[in-house]
Amino acid sequence: MPYEFWYWTGIPGRGEFVRLALEAGGIAYKECARDPAIGDEGLVKHMQSGQRAQPPFAPPYLVADGITIAQTANILLFLGERHDLAPRDVAGRLWVNQLQLTIADMVAEAHDTHHPIDAARYYEEQKPEAAQRADVFRSARMPKFLDYFEHALADGAWLAGTRWTYADLSLYQLVKGLLFAFPKRMKTLAPGYPKVMALYQGVADLPELQNYFASPRHLPFGEGIFRHYPELDGE
Template identity: 50%
Template structure:
């Protein structure tokens, strides 16, 4: 399959190579959304190459690099290999024009992204509170207790922080941004996190978003952006499922 590109790409270039597990959107989706929004050419290696999984495994085992990533996702741009979502987006941000030009603005965007990373980790740990190597069915009792605290305290705390950040940024329902006056990768990441939580906890998020108008508006606005809208309708967008970060178990959502 050829690498995707669009009229938004400023010049022809060698495609970025994104390494992530096939079959789930997962953490790799945060990187995909930035690449798709920017119209940047990229290859989703494990999905698009017959040897993709072997290539990814080799890099994880340090056969192909002296700086191996702990786990996917990681991005290869020529000789540069970057792992961890926040680090990948910090690298891509200025290259895709999805980050402020000033050092202070770039670091603030990175800080927001790291907070989103914390939020996502807590969402994942709701259905795997004891250990990632155990099945959900092996830790359902603990998951029920963890879900109650996540729904009642942690989701509201994170959403309130993002709402306050947007308010201090001067965001409005018509122009909802976390940083500055234009879209950044942090906006895309918050969109996907809210989208994932709405899948996993539809009842909870339905209630909470009603009193967080800026976060709700950001989610709606990103979903309508032409590049993102087209991507969400394409077969490149993998649906949420019960093997990924955001999982819908009805008993965990009240």
């Protein structure tokens, strides 16, 4: 039976990190909320149904073998071990999970550039604070994280060994989001991170992902975590 995957319709969001692993791994899954009979309203009802002893706090979550697994890094830890999307030894699995959690930290900071005060309020209601947050993110936080990932790639093309892992797929998605949200800043920074950018291109060229990238299931950025506001970008 395919896994049940639950995430909001219409945006790539945090769900995209899981989708990339499912697609690249050739893992059968059903994106439940994209069923027209379910939608986002059905997702909320399913999440809050109270039928699970260990309910998710929020999407994304995966239902596998009767177990509900939530949080992006937790889902990927499960998929990595079960479907060989991570090293088999304990140290290697923990390393890839550590990388994924660090990616999640940067994803959260990228989101907070346009919603620094309240995620429930419109960007237009917090533009001065967003400008301050984005300035710090561009000048200090982006180089700090990218320095770390460049160093992590010192021994090869991939983050853990000679084959891609789910962390490589997630780093690709992170870089893709930064290129969309902060194109001017990334144009300045990218030449200083040749290994990160080579990984980004390497994942973009993976044969395992070409059908997905060409399909309508692969959603563009817009609303969600990565948003392009020209006033928040800069060299």
